[in-house]
Amino acid sequence: MIFHAEAVITPRMGVLDTQGKAVEKTLGQLGYDVSDVRVGRIVTMKLEADNGEAAAERVKEMCCDLLANDLIETYSISLREA
Amino acid sequence: MIFHAEAVITPRMGVLDTQGKAVEKTLGQLGYDVSDVRVGRIVTMKLEADNGEAAAERVKEMCCDLLANDLIETYSISLREA
Amino acid sequence: MGFREVGLSESEYKRITELLGREPNALELELVGVMWSEHCSYKSTRPLLRTYPSKGRYVLQGQGENAGVVDMGEGWGFAFKVESHNHPSAVAPFQGAATGVGGIIRDIIAMGARPSVSMDGLFFGDANLCKTRNLAKGIVEGIGAYGNAVGVPVVGGKTFYSPAYNDNPLVNAFSAGFVRLDKMASSQTAKPGDCAVLLGSKTGRDGIAGASFASRELDEDARASKPQIQIGDPFEEKLLIECCLELLDKNMIASMQDMGAAGILSSSSEIAHKSGCGIDIFVEKIPLREADMLSWEIFLSESQERMLLIVEKEKLAPVFATAKHYGLDCAAVGEMTEGKRYRVYRNGALEADLPTSILGSAPELSWPAEEPKDMPERRAIDLSTLASEDPAKELTTMLSCPNGRRKDAIWEQYDSMVQLHTIAGPGEPAAVVEVPKTRRACVLTMEAEPYKCWTDPYCGAAETMALALRGLWLTGADTLGMTNCLNFASPEQPDKFYELKECVRGLADSCRALDCPVVSGNVSLYNETASGRIYPTPLVVAAGLVIDREKITRSGRTKDGDYIYTVGK
């Protein structure tokens, strides 16, 4: 089975989010009243696996290995069949 | 009403996604068999608005104004009430 | 909370109760524990560092300040220092290396200088290992991302590969800056009645107790202890540089100190102690990133991009205005006092009350030293492996091994030209930069000879020093002074302490013999893991002065028919 997977990687709570801070400030200057702005990354991909569970497991491994830095980031994974 | 909003910004198809390509290559080297890897950004925030529609409209404006570059990126927005 | 949890020994704890005349409370114990950690107190190495020659005709500021300063002439001083960020870089390569660059740059700002040049000493494991490649990639990108954004050029460095660094890469960051002598800042000039002002980022939970982290061997737990990772924000740092320099230029700052290890605690206690006064700090006035932080967390937090300024009361308003101009957080959080007490108040309650002297007076430790038993084996080189019958082949093998190869792939990721004053950058045997608005030039060399120090600590260290100075002299420069970073394993084992002691003796003797004062430095111990230890790695950066930059001898300017000479024995 072919899956479209999506990993959303965001800075952990309490970890300084330099991008979020800067974006919030600029949005404020542009007249947008927002708070708690956080900026993360989203990685989408196609992969093959026997089933959804196996696919999710694979993507999780990729997050651990490369896509996310567990010390400062958390990630969540979502999948849909292609 | 307070909303949590999320804007997902991804490179347009046809635009070189050098980051995506690099990630795909590295994942391949690590033994992961994946394709169509794309890397985008996700911006989350809290904002106040009279209703969901108004909130979505605001976030859309922010995307046009600042968060996304229409020439190279597309975006999608999702909301939930806080 | 017991004394062991804060890293103190029983005798140290006894000493604290003697000095206080009572038992410390929990917060006080935390504070003293960190200040008495190896990382903050140099308790194992202070006796050794005292043996360095510190005087020289160019020295304006020797050890004891945030960075050493030498006299460049025509009213210019040159502040420089090298510092390690080994443990953080091993755990989080990108952020660890980036914040290492940020930290050393703030040391230079604290002297009142504009950070003008950087160099980096990198010691990586076996170049063929995937692990090494990943670590190296993260570290190099981290150094680049921070330095490039802040706009301080990397003008040179040192990269060395050996399996000895497989689990324990070393990242030594050097930074330096030019300062007008009449604008030099100091951490020793606070007066009672002055305000203590925090400038820069808000204080968060990052890097809490990083100092004690650096005073331990790296274990698997290091990965689990998450809050020790600090995140760097070079954008904030760039604004901090511009803001501090503008304030200094307008004579708005009485005294200043960067916030490194043990953040607010060490900066405020050092400034009070060195200035001979006391300080009252009001915790509720400290801008926080997370509201629910405990006092000890606030004091030990190593949130990056913060400076402690001491400001006369009547100058507070313009200081706040300048901070606002640059979009920086700024808060008056305390006051310098007459009595030599370090006092912490939170919402009116006195939470800690210590003599300022206690924080800076960790008892020195003298470890036993003993020559390693395997020294003869270390020295035994197996010459039979040299295929000397085919010198051409041997030469190409040498040139293509990771240590012999060009390092372009690393230094092309660093901006080496920003600030428009680099005369000779990375890839050249010595880095050369202009002294601002003069015809003078400053020459820098960075050297380390870990393998030689492993086989012969005394001679290896002396050779490192000689090599660094030879690089300077070849350009025609006069020696100004040197800074050094001592990267070693645990001092607690006699054979390892021997290496440290002998290396320092080698550096001290060669500096004396070659007339090169030591103006600053840094020590990183416990560079070992269960599976191995690093080579003894003293890294040296030497600085020299050329009066007329047009007269510099440059390498690579040869023509056909030129003669080749060797000089020396």
Place this chain on the structure above:
Amino acid sequence: MRTAVVVFPGSNCDRDVRRAVSETLKTPVDMVWHEEREFASEPDLVILPGGFSYGDYLRSGAMAAHSPIIGAVRRHAAAGRRLLGICNGFQVLTESGLLPGALLANTSTTFICRKCWLRVEQTENRFTSGLKKGGIVQYPIAHHEGLYFLPPKELRQLEDDGRVVFRYADPVSGEAGERFAPNGALNGIAGICNEEGNVLGLMPHPERSTVAHLNGGSDGGAFWLSIARDFAERGA
């Protein structure tokens, strides 16, 4: 000729540009903080310098394109006066729509700082009229996002209009194109101008090859002189 250099928070080549222009041309250079809404000095040349404006955290140049000063920058350009964006300044120009296209991450996905060679493709603008068309110049680059991108149709139009001013080239053969672009820029594009020729953006740093005894080379001096000569001949 009066020059104004815009300083954004995070700009770091602002002083370098000032030095290059004032040492070469001996003409006044004013530094203008991004929060200003007008150029007090009525500059003839406005330069958006290199650096990491606002940390370049979202997209390079994106936040700077919304700075208060940008209104005045637009008016300056609309009046036909010279506007030059170097490196991050080029990124600000594309983000603000003053020049077409976008600058994407280098194909290497790393920051690249090195000397590099460019072919001067066009000399009918307000900046390079004093340079030799087809000549090769060396200006260093230092960027992480320098891959010039434009969708195919618009790219063709840009080329047809002859608005490519600098292209990465081989210094020996004089050939130019994508193959010689250290960052993967489409068609090897290093610098472009607007239709009127009064707005120029380029990724390489001419200011870094202006002071001859420094490590960036010395080809940049002619670039500043070219602007000054064009100004002398044609005025603002």
